[in-house]
Amino acid sequence: MAAVAPTLARRIARPGMLPLCSRPQAWGRAARQSPGLPRAPSLLLTQRRAFSNNKILVELDEGSGIATMKLKSPPVNSLSLDFLTEFCISLEKLENNRGCRGVIFTSAIPKIFSSGLDITEMCRKSTEHYAEFWRAVQEMWLRVYGSNMVTVAAINGSSPAGGCLLALSCDYRIMAENPKFSIGLNEAQLGIVAPFWFKDTFVNVVGHRVAERSLQLGCLHSAPEALRIGLVDELVPEEKLQDKAAAVIAQWLALPDHARQLTKSMMRKLVLDRLVAHREEDIQNFISFITKESIQKSLHMYMEMLKKKKG
Numbered sequence: 059m060a061a062v063a064p065t066l067a068r069r070i071a072r073p074g075m076l077p078l079c080s081r082p083q084a085w086g087r088a089a090r091q092s093p094g095l096p097r098a099p100s101l102l103l104t105q106r107r108a109f110s111n112n113k114i115l116v117e118l119d120e121g122s123g124i125a126t127m128k129l130k131s132p133p134v135n136s137l138s139l140d141f142l143t144e145f146c147i148s149l150e151k152l153e154n155n156r157g158c159r160g161v162i163f164t165s166a167i168p169k170i171f172s173s174g175l176d177i178t179e180m181c182r183k184s185t186e187h188y189a190e191f192w193r194a195v196q197e198m199w200l201r202v203y204g205s206n207m208v209t210v211a212a213i214n215g216s217s218p219a220g221g222c223l224l225a226l227s228c229d230y231r232i233m234a235e236n237p238k239f240s241i242g243l244n245e246a247q248l249g250i251v252a253p254f255w256f257k258d259t260f261v262n263v264v265g266h267r268v269a270e271r272s273l274q275l276g277c278l279h280s281a282p283e284a285l286r287i288g289l290v291d292e293l294v295p296e297e298k299l300q301d302k303a304a305a306v307i308a309q310w311l312a313l314p315d316h317a318r319q320l321t322k323s324m325m326r327k328l329v330l331d332r333l334v335a336h337r338e339e340d341i342q343n344f345i346s347f348i349t350k351e352s353i354q355k356s357l358h359m360y361m362e363m364l365k366k367k368k369g
């Protein structure tokens with residue numbers, strides 16, 4: 059962990075402190091600026107503001123109000139505690155900026171959107187570490203799924219498990235039309251189980267039957283198959299992905315914010331409230347599950363398999 063990171067991590071994870079997501083988000087937050095006429099972002103003569111931390115590059119186009127969060131944590135954008143902490147801090151900055159109305163999540167790493175939760179964070183660590191890590195995973199989901207902003211995933215690479223969850227939590231998913239890229243909640247293949255809020259998010263996107271089959275088999279779907287089952291909304295050539303994402307956001311932002319935000323809140327509130335109400339219990343469930351010797355063995359074997367595949 060980088061020198062500064064434990065402090066950042068504690069900001070999110072310290073018990074007794076208000077978690078960041080306790081601020082009202084899609085439910086009960088004032089509407090953002092009035093949208094005005096829809097404008098194509100590329101036609102605007104506007105100022106771009108950029109900020110970054112170690113793992114995420116953020117660029118905000120102040121004219122269109124659209125930000126891009128580029129995940130940049132080599133080799134595979136795995137969602138480590140440090141990464142999740144930096145992600146939530148960057149997203150909070152955008153949430154607090156009333157000029158920012160939409161966010162595109164994409165990757166700066168070729169061929170990989172995100173490889174999901176960092177498996178090493180779940181192997182042979184202390185109970186305190188597991189609690190801190192899992193709270194950060196919850197925080198990422200609560201923030202993205204509950205965001206007032208329009209969120210679009212521009213999926214420019216493979217996106218298993220936690221990477222898929224990030225995409226599923228957005229309002230719209232556009233994937234590069236490369237059949238080698240895959241996406242899905244493949245937890246079962248690792249011998250682990252997607253928690254109820256991963257499952258609920260998935261069901262809300264693809265429906266119960268498709269989700270059940272896909273989750274039980276731990277499927278990773280190729281980009282064309284992901285489109286067919288509704289896991290992503292459209293496929294575009296990779297070079298057009300960012301422009302398409304900006305165009306989609308501009309279209310969504312053309313509607314009055316309060317109507318869109320209240321509708322989003324109505325659609326997502328039940329699922330969000332369920333985790334908020336059972337957050338500590340969910341952390342305890344994670345710890346009981348992940349500390350089982352059989353689960354640790356499964357994760358170890360999976361990591362070995364990844365290494366063998368390489369060499």
Ligand SMILES: CCCCCCCCCCC/C=C/C(=O)SCCNC(=O)CCNC(=O)[C@H](O)C(C)(C)COP(=O)(O)OP(=O)(O)OC[C@H]1O[C@@H](n2cnc3c(N)ncnc32)[C@H](O)[C@@H]1OP(=O)(O)O
Binds near residue numbers: 172219
């Ligand atoms: C009763 C119910 C209770 C429920 C309680 C909860 C239970 C727990 C729930 C946990 C939910 C978990 C969610 C997850 O996200 S688990 C992670 C799933 N991710 C994967 O399966 C992806 C694995 N990775 C890959 O398939 C490939 O790496 C990938 C396609 C992403 C890239 O392939 P590529 O060939 O380009 O790169 P390499 O495979 O060589 O990988 C490079 C190095 O990166 C390491 N790596 C890859 N993925 C991860 C990862 N997710 N975490 C940590 N490290 C990762 C890989 O080992 C290589 O490392 P080395 O260079 O050191 O060998």
